[in-house]
Amino acid sequence: MAKQKLVLIGNGMAGIRAIEEVLKLSPEKFEITVFGSEPYPNYNRIELSKVLQGDTKIDDITLNSWQWYEENDILLYPGETVTVIDKDRQRIYTDKDRQVDFDKLIIATGSVPFMLPLPGADKDGVTAFRDIKDCENMMDCANQYKKAVVIGGGLLGLEAARGLLNLGMKVDVVHIADYLMERQLDKTAGKMLQSELEEQGMNFLLEKQSAEITGQDRVEGLKFKDGEEIEADLVVMAVGIRPNISLAKESGIPVNRGIIVNDYLETQVPNIFAVGECAEHREMVYGLVAPLYQQGKEMALKICELEGEGYEGSVLSTQLKVSGVDVFSTGKINEDEGTKSIKVFDDWKGIYKKVLIDDGKITGAVLFGDTKDGNRLLSLINKEAPIEEYTDTDGADAAGTNLVAEMPDEEIICGCNGVTKGTIVESINSQGLSTVEQVKGCTNASRSCGGCKSLVSELLEHTLGDEFDQNHKESICACTTLSKEEVVEEIKAKGLTHTKEVMNVLGWESEEGCSKCKPALNYYLGMLNPKEYQDEKQSRFVNERLHANIQKDGTYSVVPRMYGGVTNSNDLRKIADVADKYEVKLIKVTGGQRLDLLGVQKEDLPQIWSELDMPSGSAYAKGLRTVKTCVGADFCRFGTQDSIGLGVRLEKKFEGLNTPHKVKMSVSACPRNCAEGSVKDIGVVGLDGEFEIYVGGNGGTHMRKAELLSKVKTEEEVIDTSAAFLQYYREDANYLERTSAWVERVGLDQIKSVLSDKKTFIDLNHRMNEALSVLKDPWKEALEDQNILKDLYQNVKVPSGSH
Amino acid sequence: METLLNEVFVAKVEDLPEKIGKTTVVGDLELAIFKLDNGKVHAIENRCPHKGGVLAEGLVSGEHVFCPMHDWKISVKNGKVQEPDVGCVQTFEVAIKNEEVYVLLPE
Ligand SMILES: Cc1cc2nc3c(=O)[nH]c(=O)nc-3n(C[C@H](O)[C@H](O)[C@H](O)COP(=O)(O)OP(=O)(O)OC[C@H]3O[C@@H](n4cnc5c(N)ncnc54)[C@H](O)[C@@H]3O)c2cc1C
Ligand code: SF4
Numbered sequence: 021m022a023k024q025k026l027v028l029i030g031n032g033m034a035g036i037r038a039i040e041e042v043l044k045l046s047p048e049k050f051e052i053t054v055f056g057s058e059p060y061p062n063y064n065r066i067e068l069s070k071v072l073q074g075d076t077k078i079d080d081i082t083l084n085s086w087q088w089y090e091e092n093d094i095l096l097y098p099g100e101t102v103t104v105i106d107k108d109r110q111r112i113y114t115d116k117d118r119q120v121d122f123d124k125l126i127i128a129t130g131s132v133p134f135m136l137p138l139p140g141a142d143k144d145g146v147t148a149f150r151d152i153k154d155c156e157n158m159m160d161c162a163n164q165y166k167k168a169v170v171i172g173g174g175l176l177g178l179e180a181a182r183g184l185l186n187l188g189m190k191v192d193v194v195h196i197a198d199y200l201m202e203r204q205l206d207k208t209a210g211k212m213l214q215s216e217l218e219e220q221g222m223n224f225l226l227e228k229q230s231a232e233i234t235g236q237d238r239v240e241g242l243k244f245k246d247g248e249e250i251e252a253d254l255v256v257m258a259v260g261i262r263p264n265i266s267l268a269k270e271s272g273i274p275v276n277r278g279i280i281v282n283d284y285l286e287t288q289v290p291n292i293f294a295v296g297e298c299a300e301h302r303e304m305v306y307g308l309v310a311p312l313y314q315q316g317k318e319m320a321l322k323i324c325e326l327e328g329e330g331y332e333g334s335v336l337s338t339q340l341k342v343s344g345v346d347v348f349s350t351g352k353i354n355e356d357e358g359t360k361s362i363k364v365f366d367d368w369k370g371i372y373k374k375v376l377i378d379d380g381k382i383t384g385a386v387l388f389g390d391t392k393d394g395n396r397l398l399s400l401i402n403k404e405a406p407i408e409e410y411t412d413t414d415g416a417d418a419a420g421t422n423l424v425a426e427m428p429d430e431e432i433i434c435g436c437n438g439v440t441k442g443t444i445v446e447s448i449n450s451q452g453l454s455t456v457e458q459v460k461g462c463t464n465a466s467r468s469c470g471g472c473k474s475l476v477s478e479l480l481e482h483t484l485g486d487e488f489d490q491n492h493k494e495s496i497c498a499c500t501t502l503s504k505e506e507v508v509e510e511i512k513a514k515g516l517t518h519t520k521e522v523m524n525v526l527g528w529e530s531e532e533g534c535s536k537c538k539p540a541l542n543y544y545l546g547m548l549n550p551k552e553y554q555d556e557k558q559s560r561f562v563n564e565r566l567h568a569n570i571q572k573d574g575t576y577s578v579v580p581r582m583y584g585g586v587t588n589s590n591d592l593r594k595i596a597d598v599a600d601k602y603e604v605k606l607i608k609v610t611g612g613q614r615l616d617l618l619g620v621q622k623e624d625l626p627q628i629w630s631e632l633d634m635p636s637g638s639a640y641a642k643g644l645r646t647v648k649t650c651v652g653a654d655f656c657r658f659g660t661q662d663s664i665g666l667g668v669r670l671e672k673k674f675e676g677l678n679t680p681h682k683v684k685m686s687v688s689a690c691p692r693n694c695a696e697g698s699v700k701d702i703g704v705v706g707l708d709g710e711f712e713i714y715v716g717g718n719g720g721t722h723m724r725k726a727e728l729l730s731k732v733k734t735e736e737e738v739i740d741t742s743a744a745f746l747q748y749y750r751e752d753a754n755y756l757e758r759t760s761a762w763v764e765r766v767g768l769d770q771i772k773s774v775l776s777d778k779k780t781f782i783d784l785n786h787r788m789n790e791a792l793s794v795l796k797d798p799w800k801e802a803l804e805d806q807n808i809l810k811d812l813y814q815n816v817k818v819p820s821g822s823h
Numbered sequence: 824m825e826t827l828l829n830e831v832f833v834a835k836v837e838d839l840p841e842k843i844g845k846t847t848v849v850g851d852l853e854l855a856i857f858k859l860d861n862g863k864v865h866a867i868e869n870r871c872p873h874k875g876g877v878l879a880e881g882l883v884s885g886e887h888v889f890c891p892m893h894d895w896k897i898s899v900k901n902g903k904v905q906e907p908d909v910g911c912v913q914t915f916e917v918a919i920k921n922e923e924v925y926v927l928l929p930e
């Protein structure tokens with residue numbers, strides 16, 4: 021199929037992030053073209069503040085190198101501006117007279133800084149603070165001049181002011197309100213911030229309205245409405261931004277303050293999307309990256325024609341990137357009637373904390389001096405958590421690291437880049453990281469605004485601290501002290517490819533392992549790398565090596581597959597004939613609805629399989645066994661769904677899959693649950709118009725009733741949900757851990773929350789499909805391979821006369 | 824007392840799978856023959872002293888085989904059952920000549 025043409029206007033943070041999401045979802049689907057007015061690859065605009073403050077170099081803030089565009093086959097036109105969108109012909113035109121057709125178009129033109137229309141605003145030495153050019157401009161200026169004035173006491177203005185101080189200039193900050201960052205802070209915090217910054221050397225002129233910029237060609241001063249005047253060699257305007265919508269507007273795409281988009285970031289014109297600061301969603305325009313990244317995710321799903329929940333808006337949080345000052349604010353910041361608040365004010369230590377509560381729920385917070393709780397508060401607000409959830413664990417935060425210990429793995433630590441605690445901990449462990457910088461390099465956490473730095477360092481402390489405590493973890497067997505997680509991480513990190521290598525590299529105490537670790541390693545290696553891994557027959561238990569079940573007398577039993585428990589007279593005849601011919605001792609209907617031929621000699625196995633000419637039932641495998649089904653809609657008077665049909669589909673999809681332990685499934689067509697879904701690893705129950713999916717059931721030694729994982733509408737959803745659940749189990753469980761034990765260990769809530777993340781869900785499905793793509797029917801494989809036949813199934817017979 | 828030994832050809836070295844036992848029947852004797860990682864070949868009786876498990880189908884690790892029935896660990900070199908279990912299986916001497924494997928059986 022020809023690739024669709026996807027064009028992106030705006031090579032900035034939101035647009036490129038969205039492209040990254042698209043590439044993750046459907047790497048092959050689109051031919052991608054990107055236009056950017058700026059002559060650089062995509063860079064981290066947020067870090068301009070740090071460049072100005074001297075912490076980072078311009079070269080270091082590139083997010084996606086030229087090479088990245090090449091590697092992903094993206095055609096980039098840097099330094100080229102799109103001038104017209106012909107929405108009817110689906111074509112764009114640029115200032116270099118290029119025209120490009122599109123099937124889908126993303127507008128991500130960002131914002132333009134708002135410049136106060138003061139007399140003299142066009143003089144040399146007046147600048148905004150938005151892009152690399154502005155940043156370089158200020159740095160040049162600091163080389164020649166002494167005195168800067170920043171108009172605007174918000175986030176951007178203060179970060180610029182701090183930078184200019186660092187560059188050796190004297191800085192006045194002019195602000196129209198009576199305290200700083202009035203949109204993010206309350207007055208108490210704003211005033212605390214001011215005195216802190218004054219100590220750092222800034223000078224503030226509050227409640228001042230600028231009137232005119234004076235000077236000849238170049239600025240010399242700034243005049244206020246009240247007649248006062250100050251000197252200035254450089255004026256930085258940081259009074260706000262405006263969505264950059266001129267292109268869209270001129271092209272007839274409906275705009276309000278920003279380009280109007282719905283929950284899928286679609287504009288009102290078909291096939292045209294908008295994302296980032298230029299977009300207006302539910303009457304909100306955002307100016308921070310976290311929401312833009314969330315938008316990008318949802319938009320990518322739509323563009324790839326995958327189902328998503330849609331973007332529902334974001335709760336904002338703000339953090340000032342000025343060293344020595346910790347300020348954080350999120351959600352609602354000022355009390356009104358009906359709002360209750362928790363306040364802590366420690367003037368001596370310079371700590372102020374305010375948490376706002378409406379209706380018993382946390383709705384906002386302002387923190388000054390100690391911002392450790394910031395991310396946690398943000399996530400509580402997002403969850404609409406009751407205040408108790410915060411106060412009950414509040415005592416723990418004195419200990420600092422307890423806070424990170426309590427966080428669930430999926431909690432986002434770095435909001436800008438969407439990096440979870442789990443990801444950070446995993447890379448600390450697997451890559452042996454010990455500094456925030458390394459974590460940043462490996463995971464992107466704290467790569468953007470840096471607000472989560474303190475959390476990252478606490479996580480480091482917490483994670484590394486635990487490593488000294490070897491007693492708590494369970495090693496996979498006596499040959500090693502490493503746990504399953506550690507082994508898996510090492511395999512990934514070091515790219516290990518076979519069991520013996522794992523044992524050597526990871527310092528196994530026995531040279532060739534034992535009957536516990538060999539099969540486990542063989543499983544983990546295959547799970548991690550299904551496409552490349554060469555399954556090791558000698559690391560498999562006899563049943564899985566011979567694909568028949570060993571019996572106590574050394575004979576074997578053979579179970580042909582019978583999808584969904586359905587058979588026919590032909591198959592039954594074949595089975596009967598084989599049973600006669602090979603003198604099968606017993607034919608038994610198994611608990612999983614199939615026929616078991618017992619008492620077969622090893623050497624007869626290949627012949628029996630070839631005569632049966634049916635797929636292997638994997639009745640012995642650590643893998644999917646059967647899908648038990650009830651009679652269902654076609655015959656049963658209660659049945660509401662086609663349980664047999666769905667059971668067959670499920671069995672056909674997952675047959676041959678390797679899992680940490682055996683997996684049994686069932687499908688029933690009504691709540692009578694005749695296929696006994698409550699004791700299955702996955703039990704599907706069809707209701708009128710929907711399906712319930714139960715997981716973690718076990719009818720064996722450790723009886724356990726399955727729990728409801730989710731309710732879905734279609735058979736497709738049953739299949740995808742089962743796949744996601746199974747894949748998560750495959751990746752997370754220890755070898756030989758049944759789903760029942762695993763679900764109990766990790767908790768159903770954790771599993772639900774992992775599966776509820778759309779992206780994770782899709783990724784799990786992708787990885788499942790990858791694992792399934794390489795499976796072969798083991799009986800057929802053995803029959804076709806002379807070496808397997810000879811090595812595994814033939815005995816050596818020495819005639820008795822020869823000695 | 825002198826025992827006469829009989830040299831019996833079993834297989835070519837290259838025809839034995841590595842780290843997987845080969846069931847070998849000589850008259851009414853059933854042997855499990857193992858070619859190890861180090862290239863050495865060992866022959867032991869194909870019956871576990873516990874409940875008669877077929878050792879040729881066990882998992883081979885280093886110089887031990889784990890019985891497929893109940894996981895007893897048995898040395899393929901000297902036939903000794905490893906702790907905590909006890910017992911031993913009969914072992915047979917193996918000679919390799921011209922890349923051919925011979926087992927020395929008592930007459
Ligand atoms: C100094 C500074 C500090 C910041 N600090 C933070 C912070 O700490 N935390 C935070 O969350 N956010 C911060 N932000 C805001 C954040 O950088 C923006 O929200 C984000 O970059 C917006 O992404 P975007 O893709 O919508 O726009 P941009 O990143 O601005 O990208 C838009 C791109 O489109 C290009 N373009 C526009 N029109 C056209 C056209 N017609 N044809 C081709 N190309 C076009 C522009 O040149 C631009 O490169 C900061 C911003 C600045 C300037
Ligand atoms: S589960 Fe319901 S539909 Fe299926 S056989 Fe039982 S009663 Fe009939």
Ligand code: FES
Pocket residue numbers: 871872873874875876890891892893894895
């Ligand atoms: S028969 Fe060998 S361990 Fe039981």
